[in-house]
Amino acid sequence: MNTKRALSTAAIxxxxxxxxxxxxxxxxxxxxxxxxxxxxxxxxxxISGDTNIETLWEKGIIPAYEEENPGTxxxxxxxxxxxxxxxxxxxxTTATEAGESPGYDLVDAGFVVxxxxxxxxxxxxxxxxxxxxxxxxxxxxxxxxxxxxxxxASSVLLAYDTAKIADPPKxxxxxxxxxxxxxxxxxxxxxxxxxxxxxxxxxxxxxYLSTEDQQAMRSGYAKELEAGWEPGFExxxxxxxxxxxxxxxxxxxxQVLELLASGEISMAPVWSDQFITGQATGMIPDTVAYTxxxxxxxxxxxxxxxxxxxxxxxxAAIDLANFVLSDEGQQIIAEQISGYPVVxxxxxPSEVADRFVDADPSALRPGYFSEISADMANEWxxxxx
Numbered sequence: 001m002n003t004k005r006a007l008s009t010a011a012i013x014x015x016x017x018x019x020x021x022x023x024x025x026x027x028x029x030x031x032x033x034x035x036x037x038x039x040x041x042x043x044x045x046x047i048s049g050d051t052n053i054e055t056l057w058e059k060g061i062i063p064a065y066e067e068e069n070p071g072t073x074x075x076x077x078x079x080x081x082x083x084x085x086x087x088x089x090x091x092x093t094t095a096t097e098a099g100e101s102p103g104y105d106l107v108d109a110g111f112v113v114x115x116x117x118x119x120x121x122x123x124x125x126x127x128x129x130x131x132x133x134x135x136x137x138x139x140x141x142x143x144x145x146x147x148x149x150x151x152x153a154s155s156v157l158l159a160y161d162t163a164k165i166a167d168p169p170k171x172x173x174x175x176x177x178x179x180x181x182x183x184x185x186x187x188x189x190x191x192x193x194x195x196x197x198x199x200x201x202x203x204x205x206x207x208y209l210s211t212e213d214q215q216a217m218r219s220g221y222a223k224e225l226e227a228g229w230e231p232g233f234e235x236x237x238x239x240x241x242x243x244x245x246x247x248x249x250x251x252x253x254x255q256v257l258e259l260l261a262s263g264e265i266s267m268a269p270v271w272s273d274q275f276i277t278g279q280a281t282g283m284i285p286d287t288v289a290y291t292x293x294x295x296x297x298x299x300x301x302x303x304x305x306x307x308x309x310x311x312x313x314x315x316a317a318i319d320l321a322n323f324v325l326s327d328e329g330q331q332i333i334a335e336q337i338s339g340y341p342v343v344x345x346x347x348x349p350s351e352v353a354d355r356f357v358d359a360d361p362s363a364l365r366p367g368y369f370s371e372i373s374a375d376m377a378n379e380w381x382x383x384x385x
Contacts, residue, residue: 040071041316046102048082048109050194050253052274052337057108060332065323072316077103081193081252082110085370089115095310096121102308105317112306113148114370118220122147122306123314130318132325135344140302140361148304151324152339153361154273155300156199157290161266168267171295172207176235178267180242185266187244187259190385192377194253195367199299200269201380202367205232206296221371229379236384249385260288269298276338300364302342 045062047054054076062074079088089111095102096119107116116122124146127133133141133149140150158175160168164185169175179186189197206214208231216222240247244265250256253274259265261284270290278284292298305324307317323329327347333339334352342361345353367373 040073041313043072043074043106043313043316043320044104045074045076045106045108045320046088046104047076047078048085048088048107048111049078050081050274052277053108054078056333056337056339060336061324061329064328064332065320068323069319072320074320079109083192085109085111086115086374089119089121089370092116092121092308093119096308099310101310101312105307105311105313106320107306107308108303109306110303110367110373111370112304113143113145115221116306117145117147121309123309123311125149125307130321130325132322132343135347136325136342137361140342143302143366144304147306149306149321149325150302150342150361151305151321151329152273152333152337153300153302153342153359153364154271154339155292155364156196156269156298157272157275158293158298159260159268159270159275159284159288159290161260161263161287162289163287164266168291169293170291172203172293173295175293176204176239179239182266183242184244184246186242187248187250187256187265187268189250189252189256190377191373191380193251194256195299196253196256196269196271196274197249198373198377199367201236201376202373203293203296203298204236205229205376208232208235217368217372218366219369221369223372223375226372226375226379229376233379233383236380240384247385257284260284272300272340273338277336280338297365299367301366302361302364303339 045057047057057076062076066072066074079085088109092102107122112122125133130149136150144150158168169178188200191198191201209228213225213228217225243249244259250259253271256268257270257274257278260268260270261278275284275290279286279288305321307314307321311317325343330341330343330348331352334341334355340356340359340361341348341352345356368376
């Protein structure tokens with residue numbers, strides 16, 4: 001039996017904030033729920049993601065929005081790493097069928113354009129109903145399946161220590177060979193704890209799938225095609241002895257960045273927004289750079305907001321979404337988490353636009369459909385560590 005283990009929080013000192021948020025949805029900035037009172041409107045944003053997205057809302061978007069809209073207050077609730085996405089969609093579906101509010105008014109989650117869209121739980125949107133979409137590329141809007149409001153984008157990159165590596169891998173095959181030639185120097189987090197590790201696993205699995213099968217697994221729950229993962233998982237099992245400490249997998253995107261920053265590893269897949277922000281704050285040294293591999297590349301895509309059909313505050317939720325797509329909202333996203341803007345760069349200040357001139361959200365390689373991703377993470381948990 002394979003006894004390799006997942007890296008514990010204590011092993012590399014994850015901060016207490018992240019550790020406290022590991023048990024599913026919790027109220028973050030007040031009580032969850034939706035209501036309009038004599039004093040104004042109370043909105044709740046549901047987040048399925050990492051702590052950096054929670055911070056983006058709590059420390060960036062919400063204070064700025066509330067300052068411009070003194071009659072409205074906004075709170076958040078988070079499902080860290082999206083560990084309960086399937087249960088959340090089930091509850092959202094039940095609320096929609098009953099004509100009841102799900103308890104939140106805006107959803108920031110990967111399932112917005114997959115299972116939630118497929119279940120018919122979200123409000124139809126376009127540039128006529130959400131004016132902020134007017135300068136968003138049409139391809140990015142279409143990927144929202146008529147219900148998703150794109151508001152930022154990011155991609156997974158290959159980060160490496162330039163003090164140790166002069167010529168980083170250019171392709172997936174090059175990367176896999178490098179991992180085996182440099183045991184212990186590469187790490188990726190378990191897929192269920194973060195998208196950067198999930199992107200690495202997805203990319204390895206995709207290398208054994210046809211283009212048609214990959215597309216089918218991105219557009220719907222094509223469970224029958226998961227059998228094609230077999231050789232990919234075999235490869236991931238083989239790689240186990242060559243990754244960090246002979247088979248230790250960090251718990252989340254942040255732990256991977258901490259290992260890079262401390263010099264304990266010299267290469268890893270990382271989210272573009274988290275990496276760029278980490279360098280800006282000094283958490284990640286300048287000696288660590290990034291590149292993108294090919295054949296295939298790592299995943300990336302726009303992130304989407306959704307408005308539940310049965311929200312009690314639809315107009316206010318649209319207003320908040322429009323603020324996020326405004327010049328001010330896009331600047332907050334770019335400055336706070338280095339997210340790629342989704343609106344036309346012509347509308348943004350040059351110091352912001354110049355940073356993302358080569359970013360094209362409509363050209364990024366998306367991940368799997370949400371249920372496919374969940375199956376992938378579960379199978380990885382059973383077979384690899």
